[in-house]
Amino acid sequence: MFQRRSKLATAGVAKSVEQEQEANVLVIYTGGTIGMLRNQSGVYEPKSNYMIPELKKFPMFHDKSQSETNGSNLLVTPLMRNGKRVVYRIKEYSPLLDSSNMSMDDWSKIANDISLYYDKYDGFVVLHGTDTMAYTASALSFMCENLGKPIVVTGSQIPIYEVRSDGRDNFLSALVVASQYKIPEVLVVFGNKVLRGNRTIKNDSGSFDAFISPNIASIADLGTDITVNSFLVLQRDTTQQFYVHRDICKNVGLLRLFPGISEQLVRSFLQPPMQGVVLQSYGAGNAPDNCPGILRAIKEAIKREVIIVNITQCTRGFVDASYATGKALYDQGVIPGGDMTADAAFTKLSYVLSKASLSNKTKTEMMKQNLRGECTTR
Ligand code: ASP
Numbered sequence: 001m002f003q004r005r006s007k008l009a010t011a012g013v014a015k016s017v018e019q020e021q022e023a024n025v026l027v028i029y030t031g032g033t034i035g036m037l038r039n040q041s042g043v044y045e046p047k048s049n050y051m052i053p054e055l056k057k058f059p060m061f062h063d064k065s066q067s068e069t070n071g072s073n074l075l076v077t078p079l080m081r082n083g084k085r086v087v088y089r090i091k092e093y094s095p096l097l098d099s100s101n102m103s104m105d106d107w108s109k110i111a112n113d114i115s116l117y118y119d120k121y122d123g124f125v126v127l128h129g130t131d132t133m134a135y136t137a138s139a140l141s142f143m144c145e146n147l148g149k150p151i152v153v154t155g156s157q158i159p160i161y162e163v164r165s166d167g168r169d170n171f172l173s174a175l176v177v178a179s180q181y182k183i184p185e186v187l188v189v190f191g192n193k194v195l196r197g198n199r200t201i202k203n204d205s206g207s208f209d210a211f212i213s214p215n216i217a218s219i220a221d222l223g224t225d226i227t228v229n230s231f232l233v234l235q236r237d238t239t240q241q242f243y244v245h246r247d248i249c250k251n252v253g254l255l256r257l258f259p260g261i262s263e264q265l266v267r268s269f270l271q272p273p274m275q276g277v278v279l280q281s282y283g284a285g286n287a288p289d290n291c292p293g294i295l296r297a298i299k300e301a302i303k304r305e306v307i308i309v310n311i312t313q314c315t316r317g318f319v320d321a322s323y324a325t326g327k328a329l330y331d332q333g334v335i336p337g338g339d340m341t342a343d344a345a346f347t348k349l350s351y352v353l354s355k356a357s358l359s360n361k362t363k364t365e366m367m368k369q370n371l372r373g374e375c376t377t378r
Contacts, residue, residue: 021083021084021085022076022084022085022086022087023084023086023087023122023123023179023180024086024087024088024089024120024121024122024179025086025087025088025089025121025122025123025124025125025175025178025179026088026089026091026113026114026117026120026121026124026125027088027089027090027091027124027125027126027127027175028091028093028110028113028114028124028125028126028127029051029090029091029092029093029096029127030093030096030097030099030102030106030110030126030127030128030129031046031093031095031096031097031098031099031102031127031128031129032046032097032098032099032127032128032129032130032133032155032156033129033130033155033156033157033158033159033167034127034129034154034155034156034159034160034167034170034171035047035050035051035096035127035159035160036098036159037050037159037161044159045098046095046096046097046098047096048092048094048095048096049092051090051092051160052073052075052090052092054160054161055075055090055160056075058168059078060077060078060168060172061075061077061168061171061172062075062076062077063076063077063078063079063085066085073089073090073091073092074087074088074089075087075088075089075090076088077172077175080176082180084179084180086175086176086179086180088125088175088179091113093109097129098129098131099128099129099130099131099132099133099136099155100129100131100132102129102132102136104139104248104250104350106136107135107136107139107140107143107248107347108143108246108247108248110126110136110140111139111140111143111144111244111245111246112244112246114140114144114151114244115242115243115244118149118242121149122149122178122179123149123150123151123152123177123178123179124149124150124151124152124178125152125153125154125171125174125175125178126140126151126152126153126154127154127155127171128153128154128155129155130155130156130157130190130202130210130211131202133153133155133188133200133202133211134188134197134200134201134202134211134341134343135343135346135347136153137153137186137187137188137197137198137200138186138197138198138200138341138343138344138346138347138348138374139248139347139350139351140153140186140197141185141186141196141197141198141344141347141372141373141374142198142245142347142348142351142352142371142372143244143245143246143248143351144186144242144244144245145240145242145243145244145245146236146237146240146241146242146243147184147185147186147236147242148184148236148238148242149182149184149242150177150178150181150182150183150184150185150187151178151185151186151187151197152174152177152178152187152188152189152194153174153186153187153188153189153197154170154171154173154174154188154189154190155167155170155190156170156171157206157207157208157210166191166208169192170189170190170191173189173192173194173222174189176226177189177194177220177226181220181226181228183219183220183228183233184233184234184235184236185197185219185233185234185372185373186198186372187219188200188211189222190209190210190211191207191208191209191210191211192209192221192222192223193209193211193218193220193221193222194218194219194220194221194222194228195211195212195213195218195219196213196216196219196232196373196374198341198343198344198347198348198372198373198374199213199214199215199216199341199344199373199374200212200213200341200343201213201214201315201341201342201343203315212315214315214316214341215316215317215318215339215341215376216232216373216376217229217232219232219233232373234372234373245351245354245355247354247355247356248350248351248354249275249276249349249350249351249353249354250350251273251274251275251276251353252274252275252276252277252278252346252349252350252353253269253274253276253277253278254277254278254280254342254346255269255277255278255279255280256280256313257279257280257281257282257287257288257313261288261294262294263291263293263294263296263297266294266297266298267293267297270297270298270300270301270306270308272304274301274306275305275306275307275353276306276307276308276309276349276350276352276353277301277306277307277308277309277349278308278309278311278337278342278345278346278349279308279309279310279311279329279334280311280312280313280342281310281311281312281313281319281326281329282312282313282325283312283313283314283317283323284312284317284318284319284320284322284323284326285310285311285312285318285319285320285321285323285326285329285336286323286325286326287310287325287326287328287329288325289324289325289328295328295329295332298329298332298333298334299332299333302332302333302334305360307335307349307352307353307360307363307364307367308333308334308335309334309335309336309337309340309345309349309367310326310329310330310334310335310336310337311337311338311340311341311342311345317339318338318339318376318378319336319337319338319339320336321336335364335367335368336368337367337375338375338376338377338378339375339376340374340375341374344374344375348367348371348374349367352366352367
């Protein structure tokens with residue numbers, strides 16, 4: 001029934017797929033507000049086996065004239081203004097989760113499914129709750145090694161079934177980006193922006209423009225035209241095979257400094273089994289240097305091979321050693337985390353620490369490197 005897609009003649013990065021009339025996308029539906037309904041108590045919760053039949057009722061999500069897909073999870077968009085359509089299959093997880101209930105194992109499950117179906121699809125969309133979306137997008141960016149296709153994470157603030165919902169636009173935009181743009185990255189599509197996943201933070205609990213990437217520009221902007229900032233798009237390494245690194249180290253944590261934080265609290269936070277900590281310090285990376293007990297606790301943990309990465313509590317900006325209070329941390333062996341978001345630093349640590357064959361020195365070096373565009377190298 002569908003035209004068979006022609007083989008791609010070009011492998012140009014961030015290039016619209018001119019040669020194809022249709023492209024295939026796998027949608028991994030994990031949960032989130034986008035597919036929620038109000039329960040008897042009036043609060044939102046995910047509803048299983050509901051989205052696919054509902055989407056088939058929306059003409060923009062499914063062109064019935066193209067295919068009789070009753071009871072199946074295959075949908076086809078109508079032709080878009082560029083004369084292309086997206087054929088997509090929805091893989092619904094059970095149970096569907098509010099993303100606040102997701103764990104690191106869920107990152108592995110998503111990554112694993114992407115690797116299982118990697119060769120069959122042109123791109124992937126992950127439907128996800130917004131609350132921990134930036135963590136999942138960051139984690140996937142590290143777990144997917146030598147990625148050559150777009151993985152687009154999206155969701156919404158209002159369920160897709162409601163009259164006034166951002167979910168329909170976000171989902172359709174995600175399908176377009178995943179199918180028609182050769183961006184070999186994990187992306188977040190939300191509120192008419194395409195952001196690098198591991199640069200993204202949830203910045204607003206109510207706005208349709210909930211996500212920002214404070215330290216780099218958007219990868220693309222979705223207006224009447226889709227404008228890709230090609231100079232930002234990561235280059236794919238075509239000499240290496242794609243694979244998923246499934247393991248993730250769970251003994252990591254985020255420690256946010258606050259005025260008056262005690263040595264005892266820092267010391268107990270750094271106790272085994274902790275293997276890696278993201279320290280969220282003040283401003284350009286400053287921590288109290290008038291509390292020798294805190295610095296001693298940090299030094300002792302680093303001696304036990306705990307990796308400690310310093311990032312700023314500010315939404316935007318870099319850590320550097322321009323103040324004595326920042327330098328004191330680096331003198332103990334803390335790694336400056338540059339302009340990484342907390343979500344990226346945390347997931348990068350859990351990825352790097354899970355590489356069992358690497359020495360502590362190599363892992364420490366990896367934390368300083370820009371692995372997936374997650375930090376700016378100066
Ligand atoms: N609590 C929801 C979630 O993260 C919020 C949302 O999707 O917007 O799953």
